[in-house]
Amino acid sequence: MPAVNHAYQLADRYQQSEGRVFLTGIQALVRLPTMQRQLDRRNGLDTAGLISGYRGSPLGGYDQELWRSKKHLAEHDIDFEPGVNEDLGATILWGAQLVDYYREDVAKDGVFTYWYGKAHGLDRSADVLRQGNIQGTAKHGGLLALVGDDHNAESSMFSHQTDQILESAIMPVIFPSSVEEFLSMGLLGMEMSRFSGLWCGMKTITETVESAASIEIGALPNFVKPDIPIPPHGFNYDAHLNWPAERLEFERRMIEERVPAAHAFAYANKLDRVVFRAPKKRFGIVTTGKAHGDLMQALKLVGLTEDKLAEIGISIFKVGMSWPLEPRGIREFADGMESLFVVEEKRPQLEKQIKEQLFNWPASKRPEIIGKRDRRGEVLLPEIWVFSPEIVSQALARWLNGTSVERQISDAVAAMSAPSHNRSDKLVARAPYFCSGCPHNTSTKVPEGSKGGAGIGCHIMVLGQGRKTETFTHMGGEGMHWVGLHRYSKLDHMFQNLGDGTYQHSGSLAIRQAVVSGANITYKILFNDAVAMVGGQPVEGTPSPGVIAQQMFAEGVKRVALVSDNIDNYRGDKTLPAKTERHDRDELDQVQRSMRDTKGVTVIIYEQTCAAEKRRRRKKGLMEDPARRMFINDRVCEGCGDCSVQSNCISIEPKETKFGRKRQINQSSCNKDFSCVKGFCPSFVSVLGGQIRKPDVSHVANLEDAYFAALPAPASTSVDGEYSILVAGIGGMGVLTIGGILSMAAHLEDKGSTTLDFTGLSQKNGAVTAHIKIAPTPADIDVPRISDGMTDLLLGCDMIAAAPSINKIGRGRTKTIMNTEKVPVAAFTRNNEMYFPAKETLSEFVVASREEDVSLVHATEYARKLFGDAIATNMFLVGYAFQKGLIPLSQEAILRAIELNGVAVEFNQRAFQWGRIGADDLEKIEALIGIKPTDPASEDKEQSLDALVEGFAQELIAYQNEAYADKYRDTVATFQAVEIGEQGRSGRLTRLVAKNLYKLMAYKDEYEVARLYSDPAFEEKLKAQFEGDFKLKYHLAPPILSRMNKATGRPDKIAFGGWMKHGFRLLAKFKGLRGTRFDPFGYTHERREERAMIKEYEDLIALAAAHLSDETSVTISALLNLPDEVRGYGPVKDANIAKMRARKEALLAELTTPIQKAA
Known part of the structure; x- marks a missing residue:
């Protein structure tokens, strides 16, 4: 078992001076200025640091991390002054570069500065950057612009490429390919800015800045100052240069002096370097930034080891400064090459510069230069979106066509490109959406x-x-x-x-x-x-x-x-x-x-x-938490969806019952906006006081220690090369926490590890994925993103969120552990009848891999019963996978990583251990919590027709009386006989008649609503969800008392106190008045309409029976199901009735057409 570093603390990511630390990309950018300050101190400079800019993905969390680290930054004389916008932030930093102008008034030797912003912010700041840059940096100052570039529009309106903007401002573009290079290249970039007098840009993209890695921190570097002539006025800001008289001199110095100085500094400090040199020169590959990692991974995918590269004569040149390309290094690399292949994302920057550098070489010496297009002028590497190692592999195959490795690479590429199965058209997406209670x-x-x-x-x-x-x-x-x-x-x-x-x-x-x-x-x-x-x-x-x-x-x-x-x-x-x-x-x-x-x-x-902010403040006690929750009486609910129309709230979820799809409120996600009560429906009840009932888990806690101690050791999993874990789930439910914990656990075992988070707007109920890689050493991991077919473990915390990652499954390689919980998607708020494709979704994973490699786990149900909180789901799944031998880490390291994470430590450690028990002996858990969840992939077993009819008949007895139920039975039986006579069996059509006739006959008038509220089942449902001393308020719109709201055209609802339950009991006893001349409510438009619809439907059943045939069955089926469209109360129901009758007329016309043709 590998040793676990228990001494490691989270503060080490900023304070440890040498050795291995675990850092996110954002944290590396927070550490960077402190390292610059340490470097200056070592070199005898008394400097300060200043950071400004404006937030925006992929740098959206940078300001938050800076605020968290305020004390640590202050210890290094580093200030953070966020800009009101990006260009004002840049101008603030411009001011800090004027220390040499105000030298006698400034106590510091200089101020090193960092601007940050996403690509859109860089666009709007271009004028500031140009003007500040042309004036230059202070001698001991410097400016490094941290640019958040979003090549694939992961979290932006459109995709970006900032290289051209930086080039237009004459700002060198430094392009790191990893978290570790944020530090090494960031220090170099600042020193280059100081030496050359140029403002410099450093590109950060989603796949680097939103990743995390275990990296090596070395001693502070010793940068080489190039031995080049320095003009008397120097390269930096010159307080003696006059404007406007010498305004053209500003441009001359920048182009003719500072850019060459940047070239010289880059060459002297090996910013561009050969990462692999073949013994013989034949082929050269030039890369930069993320594309370098894609190339290195691609070489592994096609089996081009260093020995193979040496045999063919392929060398690799990694460019750290993608603009302006340093000429000496690229010429030395290109000399003697037959062909250069430039691998870079988006529009070509390097390729154009290389061609410019080598254009005047003699034809006999000049290598061919291949990049975005191949030798025939066809697209080889796309200029849009992002690369993947697979795309680079395909390009390698075409570039090396005719060489000794052509067949090897082509076979590898063909295996990657194997056609996938046809995806079901019923799959849905988990798109981001407004939070529950969002303003x-x-x-x-x-x-x-x-x-x-x-x-x-x-x-x-x-x-x-x-x-x-x-x-x-x-x-x-x-x-x-x-x-x-x-x-x-x-x-x-x-x-x-x-x-x-x-x-x-x-x-x-x-x-x-x-x-x-x-x-x-x-x-x-x-x-x-x-x-x-x-x-x-x-x-x-x-x-x-x-x-x-x-x-x-x-x-x-x-x-x-x-x-x-x-x-x-x-x-x-x-x-x-x-x-x-x-x-x-x-x-x-x-x-x-x-x-x-x-x-x-x-x-x-x-x-x-903001609802999310409100929730955070309530948890911290910074905002009042109303002692009120909403509850829906599903028996009163008509499933019309007007509550969703009024609130647009995702906490209103479908509830499938024998009476059809109703609504329920997800109390865990509800942010107490209460706008749902505006739905014109009497099913809403306010629960005042009390708390959400949590299951009694004391018996679970009493058994835990013995259960945990008895767990056998999991099957061991060794790491030989990369081991890839993909976690997919819903934003805000801890998916990214899993990535952080597992990567940290690997770091504690001195393994290499990375994690890459794909979030976008996922925190708004959308899908989120975490790509986790574990390897013997950091050098074994080229890119944090998992390639298609290369996943070893897929943890599906949510089946819908996991579905887009099916292409990451490798048949025979990937083990999938899938949570079976059916979490509604946000589109349900707009589509009342939305189908949840659980069976189809789960089958996708089985088809993509093998049935024996897919484990379906009712993790959310177990979490609720064991912990009283579904938030334990994801860590339960981690424990399950660990016990199955699918996570190549020790328990000791995982538990320590959970401890370092510092959030609900005991809770998460227990959830992890219970997941282990689930993998070892699931029956033990099911016996303990007293349930055995159903398999969502299995077909719902339909109730027999006889049972269905009799069940509804019993409901009608309670609704009215035995005679009323007999009328229902007789009508259904009559139609059933016709269906048997016409089609040889009864089934689908009779079932439609049984459901819809019951629905119309059991219309929810005042007596029925009162009866349903008086039913003990309602109180039992309340007590199952709430505990403590609570009171109720019923939100009703009785026609006699409610005033018409002129703005909405609807009666206003009135809140009635708990005393109303006595009124309900009394009113329910008068159900015998229903339909008689003594019924005071029976004279209203709504009640007359409801009685009329029963008669209309009976006539429709008779018409259907008379015209039933194979040719008319589809139309008759639609006709018989029309009452299902009539849902709601009052104006909602009226609108639905109008729509239903219009559709009825169209269907009746359709029904008579084949009859006339037959005649």
């Missing part, structure tokens, strides 16, 4: 007849939700589309969403432009009190609604309205201008309609705290 569920609605524009932020997910919000701009350009379009549009007005973070960043200027233009537009400033899209950071300057309102009136907007879910907090707010209108969020539609009719620019400040 944007309400704030992004627009009134009927209006349209809106989307903006940057979480609220951009409104696109594609059918909310008439369809276009977007860059950050800060919100509303400008309409300013350009309004004069040509038939629309007179537009709504525009604008996040509070974007408002502070640059969006306020767009409002100013809109005012100047005179366009009719209403900005909805979505004030959510956090920048939720990239981690919940505070908005710079933390502007309040009052301050924003003051600014808006000062800009000249016509009206400002504050809409809030807690408007009472603002009634006496003196920061709000007196003319600011104040409204509750329930009045949003009215406010929007009023603003729409106002000429000019108007503003709605929609204030509601």
